[in-house]
Amino acid sequence: MLQHAGFRLVDATDDETPGMRVSKIPSGVLVRWTALGGASEICGSPSPGRSTGSIVRTAVTAVLAGHGLSVMSTDAAGDLIVLPSDHIHFHTP
Numbered sequence: 001m002l003q004h005a006g007f008r009l010v011d012a013t014d015d016e017t018p019g020m021r022v023s024k025i026p027s028g029v030l031v032r033w034t035a036l037g038g039a040s041e042i043c044g045s046p047s048p049g050r051s052t053g054s055i056v057r058t059a060v061t062a063v064l065a066g067h068g069l070s071v072m073s074t075d076a077a078g079d080l081i082v083l084p085s086d087h088i089h090f091h092t093p
Helices: 039-043 052-066
Strands: 019-025 028-034 070-073 080-083
Touching (some): 028 052, 052 080
Antiparallel strands (some): 028 080, 070 080
């Protein structure tokens, strides 16, 4: 569904190629993103008060939540965890 929404999925083990990484973890599915400009682009602010990473997290969360999935943010790095459907719904943009 992320590809259908326009996100580029790349190999989960490749941390340098720009795009979205999806990998299975014990608690569900981990979604990570690398910007075209790498970490420096993630930290840049395309609009006042919002980083590129924040905008991508919000968009990905909206796509996943819009499909009825439960999504939570892991930490300041902005990784997202998609929980199995039997978990309590906890949405964090």
